[in-house]
Amino acid sequence: MEKLTYEFQGGTFSRPKNEAKLVGVVGSGNLEVLIEPADLQGRCVVEVLTAARGFGAIWQAVIADFFARYPLADARVSINDVGATPAVVSLRLDQAAEDFLGDAQ
Amino acid sequence: MDVKTLLDRLFPQNHDVRFDGVYLSGEGETSRGPCAVIGSIDAAPIGVELAFQMAGEVLRIVREHPGRAIVLLVDTQGQRLSRRDELLGINGYMAHLAKCLQLARNQGHKIIGLVYSQAVSGGFLASSLLADRCYALPDAEVRVMNLPAMSRITKIALERLEALSQTSPVFAPGVENYVRMGAIHGLWEGDLAARLVEALDAADSADLRRQWGQQRGGRLLAQDVSKRVRHYA
Amino acid sequence: MSSYYEASARERLQNLLDPGSFQEFLPPSARAQSPHLLQLETPAAFDDGVIVGTATLGGAKVLAAAQEGGFMGGAVGEVHGAKIVGLLERALDERPAAVLLLVESGGVRLHEANAGLIAVSEIMRAVLALRSAGVPVFVLDGGQFGCFGGMGIVARLCDAVIISEEGRLGLSGPEVIETTCGVEEFDSRDRALVWRTVGGKHRYLLGEAKEIVADDIAAFRAAALALLDAKPDLSLDALAAEHEALGRRIERFGSAADATDIWRAMGLENPEKIPVLEADDFRAATAGRRL
Numbered sequence: 001m002e003k004l005t006y007e008f009q010g011g012t013f014s015r016p017k018n019e020a021k022l023v024g025v026v027g028s029g030n031l032e033v034l035i036e037p038a039d040l041q042g043r044c045v046v047e048v049l050t051a052a053r054g055f056g057a058i059w060q061a062v063i064a065d066f067f068a069r070y071p072l073a074d075a076r077v078s079i080n081d082v083g084a085t086p087a088v089v090s091l092r093l094d095q096a097a098e099d100f101l102g103d104a105q
Numbered sequence: 106m107d108v109k110t111l112l113d114r115l116f117p118q119n120h121d122v123r124f125d126g127v128y129l130s131g132e133g134e135t136s137r138g139p140c141a142v143i144g145s146i147d148a149a150p151i152g153v154e155l156a157f158q159m160a161g162e163v164l165r166i167v168r169e170h171p172g173r174a175i176v177l178l179v180d181t182q183g184q185r186l187s188r189r190d191e192l193l194g195i196n197g198y199m200a201h202l203a204k205c206l207q208l209a210r211n212q213g214h215k216i217i218g219l220v221y222s223q224a225v226s227g228g229f230l231a232s233s234l235l236a237d238r239c240y241a242l243p244d245a246e247v248r249v250m251n252l253p254a255m256s257r258i259t260k261i262a263l264e265r266l267e268a269l270s271q272t273s274p275v276f277a278p279g280v281e282n283y284v285r286m287g288a289i290h291g292l293w294e295g296d297l298a299a300r301l302v303e304a305l306d307a308a309d310s311a312d313l314r315r316q317w318g319q320q321r322g323g324r325l326l327a328q329d330v331s332k333r334v335r336h337y338a
Numbered sequence: 339m340s341s342y343y344e345a346s347a348r349e350r351l352q353n354l355l356d357p358g359s360f361q362e363f364l365p366p367s368a369r370a371q372s373p374h375l376l377q378l379e380t381p382a383a384f385d386d387g388v389i390v391g392t393a394t395l396g397g398a399k400v401l402a403a404a405q406e407g408g409f410m411g412g413a414v415g416e417v418h419g420a421k422i423v424g425l426l427e428r429a430l431d432e433r434p435a436a437v438l439l440l441v442e443s444g445g446v447r448l449h450e451a452n453a454g455l456i457a458v459s460e461i462m463r464a465v466l467a468l469r470s471a472g473v474p475v476f477v478l479d480g481g482q483f484g485c486f487g488g489m490g491i492v493a494r495l496c497d498a499v500i501i502s503e504e505g506r507l508g509l510s511g512p513e514v515i516e517t518t519c520g521v522e523e524f525d526s527r528d529r530a531l532v533w534r535t536v537g538g539k540h541r542y543l544l545g546e547a548k549e550i551v552a553d554d555i556a557a558f559r560a561a562a563l564a565l566l567d568a569k570p571d572l573s574l575d576a577l578a579a580e581h582e583a584l585g586r587r588i589e590r591f592g593s594a595a596d597a598t599d600i601w602r603a604m605g606l607e608n609p610e611k612i613p614v615l616e617a618d619d620f621r622a623a624t625a626g627r628r629l
Contacts, residue, residue, distance in 0.1 A: 001376075001379045001380075001381065020365065020366065020367040022348070022365075022366040022384065022385070025346055025383070025406055025408035025409055026381050026382070026383040026387075026408075026409045026410075027408035027409055030408065032366075032383060032384065034366050034367065034384055036367050049381065050381075051380075051381050078384070080381050080382065080383060080384065081381065082381050153584075153588060153592075154588065157581075157584055157585060157588065160581060160584075161581060161585075164574070164577060164578055164581055167574060168574065184509055184510060186510050186514065186515050186518050186519055186523075187515065187519065187523065187524075188512075188515060188523055188524040188535060189594075190509070190510075191508045191509065191510065191512075191515070191524075191535055191536055192535050192540075192591075192594065192596075192597060192600070193587060193588065193591060193592065194494075194508075194541070194544055194546050194587075195508070195509045195510075196490035196491045196493070196494050196507070196508060196509040197494040197544075197546050197584070198584060199491045199494075199509070200491050200492075200493075200494030200495045201494075201577070201580055201581065201584055203462055203466065203491065203495055204466065204495060204572060204577055204580070205577055205581075207466035207467075207470060207572060208572055208573075208574060208577055211470050211572065212574075226446070226455065227487070227488065227491075227509060227510070229455065230455060230458060230459055230462070230488050230491065231491065234455075234456070234459035234462075235459065235462065235463070248451075249446055249448070249451035249452065249454075249455050250448060250451060255448050255451065258448055259378075259380075259448050259449055261378055261379075261380075261449075265378070266378075269377065269378070273374070273377070274452060275374050275416070275450045275451075275452055275453050276374070276448065276449060276450055276451045276452055276453075277452070282452055283452060283456070286452055286453065286456055287456070288452075288455075288456040288459070312460060312463045312464070312467070314456065314460065315420070315423075315460065318456075324416065324453060324456070326373070326416050326417055326420060327416050327417075327419070327420040327423075327453070327456075327457065327460070328420075329420075330364070330370055330416075330417050330420035330421060330424060331420040331421070331423045331424035331427065331460075332424065333363075333364055333368075333370070333424065334363045334364050334390055334420070334421050334423075334424025334425055334428060335424045335425075335427045335428045335431070336428075337363035337364055337428075
C-alpha cells in the first residue's frame, strides 16, 4: 500500500456546515471517497491510501484536475483505493463533491 | 483427551452417557446436581443430522428436566461440507440448534461449553460458542483455517502471516488466542470436576466476551465499537 | 424498478427506508476501520463494510444494518461485527418495531478470522437475546454475494427472511465446497446448479425464506412493511414445531440428489421449469405446495 497526500490552497467552495459524504466502495478496481468539512485554514487536503504503489504522478494529475473543477476549501478528502483507473477515480471524486456541495448550508 | 477419560474426570461420582455414532448424550453427576451432557466425538463434521440430534436433545432436556445445566462436549472439524447438506439448508439446522439453546438459557438452564479436542469454524459457531461460558483443555485445537490455506486465499505471504501471528491473536489458530480474545473463558487443568462446578457457579446468561477480550488485551475494538453504536447520539 | 442486486448497501438503505429518514451511527467520518486489514497491508473501508443506523419504514421506527458485498464480500471482521452487535443491543434499549438486516456476506473475514468468528457468535447471541425480548429481526437477502458462512446461520435465527430469486442463502459457499471436496461434489461454475441449490426459489420452497420478491428495492420494501407486525416466538412449542418440520425434511428429502427431486417430491408440476419462472408466475405455480 502507499499513502499519498496532496494539499491545495485558494479554494472557494467552503461548506463548513455540510455533512460528510461518502461514495464508492473499497473493492477491486474501485475506491471510496469521503469528503468532510474540516478547519484547514482554507486548504483542501486529499489523502489517498492505495493498494497499488508507484502511481503518485497519475494521482497528482487526477486530483489537481478535480480541484480545478471543484475548488474546495476547508475540506478533507479521504480516499481508499483498490486500483481504480483514473477515469473511475475522477468519476467518484465528482460524485462525492456533488453530494457534498448539494446539501443546504 | 479421549471422551471416556474426560467424562470420568468431569463426573467422578457418576455419569451415564450414550454414544450413537459420533453423537453423544446423557448425564453426569456433579456436586451441584445432575448435568445434561451433549456432544460429539472423533472431530465430527456437523451436518444436518448431528445439529438436529443435538437440538432435539436440548428440547428434551428443557421439557423433562427444567433448569438442568447443559454441558456441551463437542469435538468438531467444522461444518459438514457437502452439496447435499446445503440443499437441505444446513445453516437452518444450526440456527435451530442455536434457538433451542437460547430457549434453554431463557428458561434458566446454564450452558457450559468445553472444547476438549477440536473446534473449527462453523462447527464451533454452532456449538460451544453459544454456551454461557466456553472453556477448553490446554491441548485443544481451535481455528477457522490453518495459515497455509489462509495465505492461499488472502494472497498474503505465509511468512508474513506467521510473523504477525506471534503477536496478534486475531487470525491464527490456537486456543490461547481465543482465551486472549475472550471467547474461551479459561483453560481447564487439574481437577476437572472442580473446574466444572466453578464454571456452573460463575455462568451468566449475559454475553460478556467483548469485555473479557478487552480486559485481556486480545480484542481491543469489539467492546468499544459496539458500545459506541449502542449509545451513538 | 431499482435493482437490489446491483445497488450498493448505502443505496439499498436509502431506497428501502422512508425517504430521508436514515441516520447513520458511527458513520464513515468516525473512521471505525479495521486495524487488522491495515496491518496486513490490505485496504480498509471507513465503515468496515457495514452501515448501521435508525430510520422509519412506513412511519414505524426501525433499526437497520446493511452489509456491503463489494468490500471483501461483506465478510465479518471485528469492527464490522461489533457494529451489528451494538445495533442489536441498541434495539434492546429502544424497542423499535423491528431490526432489518440487509445481509450480504461470505461469512468470516479471513484476515481477522478469530475476531470475525467470535463476532458472528456475538451477533447470533444478540439476535437471540433481542428476539427473546420481543423485538423482531428481519433479513433481506438479494445481493451479489449472497449470504453464507456464519451470516447464513444468523439469517435463519431471525424472524423472517425476504429473498429474491437472485438471493442465495447457505452455509458453505459452492466455491468452498468445490475447493475442499472436488468439482464432482459441487461444480461452483455451474450457475444453474448453484442457484437451484442455494438460490432464492429453493429457499422459499423449503420455507426458509418467508417471502420471495422480484429484484427490486421497492418489492423488498413492500415485503418488509408487510412483516412489521410479526412478533418473535422462541417458545418451546414454536421450537418443537420447527424441530418436527426439520426432521420431516431430512426424512422426505435427505436422499434427494438435486433440488428438482425435492420439488418433484413436493408435488410441483414440471420442476425442471421452476428456475425459469418469473417471481409472480413462480409464486402462483408453487402456491400451497411449499413447506
